[in-house]
Amino acid sequence: xxxxxxxxxxxxxxxxxxxxxxxxxxxxxxxxxxxxxxxxxxxxxxxxxxxxxxxxxxxxxxxxxxxxxxxxxxxxxxxxxxxxxxxxxxxxxxxxxxxxxxxxxxxxxxxxxxxxxxxxxxxxxxxxxxxxxxxxxxxxxxxxxxxxxxxxxxxxxxxxxxxxxxxxxxxxxxxxxxxxxxxxxxxxxxxxxxxxxxxxxxxxxxxxxxxxxxxxxxxxxxxxxxxxxxxxxxxxxxxxxxxxxxxxxxxxxxxxxxxxxxxxxxxxxxxxxxxxxxxxxxxxxxxxxxxxxxxxxxxxxxxxxxxxxxxxxxxxxxxxxxxxxxxxxxxxxxxxxxxxxxxxxxxxxxxxxxxxxxxxxxxxxxxxxxxxxxxxxxxxxxxxxxxxxxxxxxxxxxxxxxx
Amino acid sequence: xxxxxxxxxxxxxxxxxxxxxxxxxxxxxxxxxxxxxxxxxxxxxxxxxxxxxxxxxxxxxxxxxxxxxxxxxxxxxxxxxxxxxxxxxxxxxxxxxxxxxxxxxxxxxxxxxxxxxxxxxxxxxxxxxxxxxxxxxxxxxxxxxxxxxxxxxxxxxxxxxxxxxxxxxxxxxxxxxxxxxxxxxxxxxxxxxxxxxxxxxxxxxxxxxxxxxxxxxxxxxxxxxxxxxxxxxxxxxxxxxxxxxxxxxxxxxxxxxxxxxxxxxxxxxx
Numbered sequence: 001x002x003x004x005x006x007x008x009x010x011x012x013x014x015x016x017x018x019x020x021x022x023x024x025x026x027x028x029x030x031x032x033x034x035x036x037x038x039x040x041x042x043x044x045x046x047x048x049x050x051x052x053x054x055x056x057x058x059x060x061x062x063x064x065x066x067x068x069x070x071x072x073x074x075x076x077x078x079x080x081x082x083x084x085x086x087x088x089x090x091x092x093x094x095x096x097x098x099x100x101x102x103x104x105x106x107x108x109x110x111x112x113x114x115x116x117x118x119x120x121x122x123x124x125x126x127x128x129x130x131x132x133x134x135x136x137x138x139x140x141x142x143x144x145x146x147x148x149x150x151x152x153x154x155x156x157x158x159x160x161x162x163x164x165x166x167x168x169x170x171x172x173x174x175x176x177x178x179x180x181x182x183x184x185x186x187x188x189x190x191x192x193x194x195x196x197x198x199x200x201x202x203x204x205x206x207x208x209x210x211x212x213x214x215x216x217x218x219x220x221x222x223x224x225x226x227x228x229x230x231x232x233x234x235x236x237x238x239x240x241x242x243x244x245x246x247x248x249x250x251x252x253x254x255x256x257x258x259x260x261x262x263x264x265x266x267x268x269x270x271x272x273x274x275x276x277x278x279x280x281x282x283x284x285x286x287x288x289x290x291x292x293x294x295x296x297x298x299x300x301x302x303x304x305x306x307x308x309x310x311x312x313x314x315x316x317x318x319x320x321x322x323x324x325x326x327x328x329x330x331x332x333x334x335x336x337x338x339x340x341x342x343x344x345x346x347x348x349x350x351x352x353x354x355x356x357x358x359x360x361x362x363x364x365x366x367x368x369x370x371x372x373x374x375x376x377x378x379x380x381x382x383x384x385x386x387x388x389x390x391x392x393x394x395x396x397x398x399x400x401x402x403x
Numbered sequence: 404x405x406x407x408x409x410x411x412x413x414x415x416x417x418x419x420x421x422x423x424x425x426x427x428x429x430x431x432x433x434x435x436x437x438x439x440x441x442x443x444x445x446x447x448x449x450x451x452x453x454x455x456x457x458x459x460x461x462x463x464x465x466x467x468x469x470x471x472x473x474x475x476x477x478x479x480x481x482x483x484x485x486x487x488x489x490x491x492x493x494x495x496x497x498x499x500x501x502x503x504x505x506x507x508x509x510x511x512x513x514x515x516x517x518x519x520x521x522x523x524x525x526x527x528x529x530x531x532x533x534x535x536x537x538x539x540x541x542x543x544x545x546x547x548x549x550x551x552x553x554x555x556x557x558x559x560x561x562x563x564x565x566x567x568x569x570x571x572x573x574x575x576x577x578x579x580x581x582x583x584x585x586x587x588x589x590x591x592x593x594x595x596x597x598x599x600x601x602x603x604x605x606x607x608x609x610x611x612x613x614x615x616x617x618x619x620x621x622x623x624x625x626x627x628x629x630x631x632x633x634x635x636x637x638x639x640x641x642x643x644x645x646x647x648x649x650x651x652x653x654x655x656x657x658x659x660x661x662x663x664x665x666x667x668x669x670x671x672x673x
Contacts, residue, residue: 023471023542023586028567029567281514283514285540296519298514
């Protein structure tokens with residue numbers, strides 16, 4: 001495997017992907033953000049402060065767990081990077097702590113964010129509470145209804161939740177609304193984007209904040225087994241947990257596997273597999289693969305996992321796909337549920353439905369992986385407690401009730 | 404004698420601004436979302452807007468995720484898309500009426516342009532009688548290739564200038580065609596209570612660097628505001644205020660539009 005070219009370039013391009021497709025009003029703010037980020041990134045004091053918070057508050061480094069019984073059943077080692085053990089229950093907080101710290105450094109007192117299921121919103125509200133800042137979170141009306149508990153968690157943390165009733169009333173519309181807010185309040189507001197999406201420098205910055213996952217995992221695997229894994233597997237919606245674990249392995253002879261949500265099946269039209277089924281286009285400030293129709297209107301996405309329910313994907317994943325550096329596959333809602341049950345029963349770990357997608361690919365590929373004597377590292381990006389209600393509701397409809 | 408060639412879109416736009424200036428007033432540029440209340444009504448609607456005194460007309464090609472637009476134009480885009488408004492059908496509707504109308508400037512988001520392909524999109528727009536393009540999520544720094552393609556098709560790609568824009572941006576757009584779209588507020592489209600006091604400064608900054616006319620939009624809601632902006636700028640763009648009248652009175656959209664645009668026209672003449 002050849003080394004990956006250093007991306008993005010100065011224009012924020014990952015090959016033909018990425019860039020800055022935003023109203024002219026925001027261009028100076030993105031320049032300001034990029035300059036502030038580059039300075040912070042080089043500043044040892046900033047890095048030390050961020051790492052100290054990750055250690056003392058978030059609980060990093062997160063462990064690497066060998067899934068003993070699952071490994072035995074499958075016939076090859078499966079190693080889990082336990083992002084579910086972070087404070088707030090998922091990897092999202094690595095990024096929100098970093099961005100809110102940057103906001104503070106830039107003197108921006110007002111924090112805004114978009115959220116789908118609410119995980120990024122909770123992580124942003126948490127970071128804002130930690131620094132005594134005010135967070136306002138945009139969330140689609142449909143998601144507010146489905147994720148009432150997360151809405152309440154954000155409010156408990158002192159955040160204001162704005163219900164978005166435009167368009168499909170989900171994550172993409174919440175993101176539109178957050179961008180509109182930023183356009184209107186750009187001088188005093190910091191927009192905390194939750195994934196490796198959006199205009200440059202966000203994909204690069206979020207990657208940097210999430211790469212802590214892959215850096216830890218890489219040295220933990222080397223320490224545990226004395227060699228690199230053969231495969232690194234992560235679920236991909238926008239793609240922040242995936243890029244976070246992939247990036248430090250990019251120049252290693254390791255297969256990087258991104259797993260998209262195939263929802264009710266790639267042929268059903270109800271899925272969130274932007275790379276498998278989308279076409280190149282621009283949404284939320286970056287060029288990437290999108291679910292869209294022949295005119296270029298964005299299609300709503302579908303996945304049982306709210307965190308993957310997004311019609312686009314981060315531009316660097318699009319680049320990894322196009323250059324062949326990573327492979328992208330898709331698993332269905334049913335396969336993800338199967339993996340959710342299986343890990344819970346064999347390891348006593350309730351994975352987030354997002355993370356269950358990564359596991360589901362491993363289960364599906366098990367015969368082949370066994371044959372290749374694979375060592376598989378899976379990013380267990382979050383815990384599944386948040387999904388228990390959705391799984392229960394699904395059981396009530398039949399399906400898995402008697403398991 | 405040489406055959407007289409058709410004027411390019413950029414030339415038609417320049418002529419429209421020049422005519423208004425000669426009459427001692429700002430050019431009036433109403434905005435209409437294609438497909439509201441119906442696509443069938445578009446020719447009549449544009450005809451009424453022209454007759455009532457528009458010097459140019461901005462036509463919005465609806466997009467599912469219009470992140471530069473406020474609630475009214477979001478609602479208009481959703482309305483149009485829910486009723487099945489397709490890009491080809493909008494171009495077809497415009498083609499029949501464009502020759503009888505003032506210059507048309509098409510506003511759309513960049514994904515619709517890319518989906519069809521820049522060259523094909525520009526060609527289709529040009530064949531539909533469009534004179535210029537406004538792409539609010541394509542900042543000037545990303546617009547090189549579309550600018551080249553538009554130029555070959557004789558279309559002006561209209562640069563936007565916001566209150567936050569740097570002097571560097573003003574220098575970068577000096578070679579643009581058509582007019583400069585001055586964004587009057589730091590924000591999205593939609594009616595405001597008052598004209599932002601920064602408009603005069605914005606217009607002055609643009610004029611110091613760019614030889615093109617400056618039209619100001621975003622937030623101009625009333626004839627009084629149109630008059631105030633018209634006293635400062637070379638053009639006045641009114642979108643949400645017109646579209647909210649059309650959305651609220653879909654059955655009498657044509658007469659609503661005619662009356663409101665006529666009022667705006669009287670205001671910029673005063």
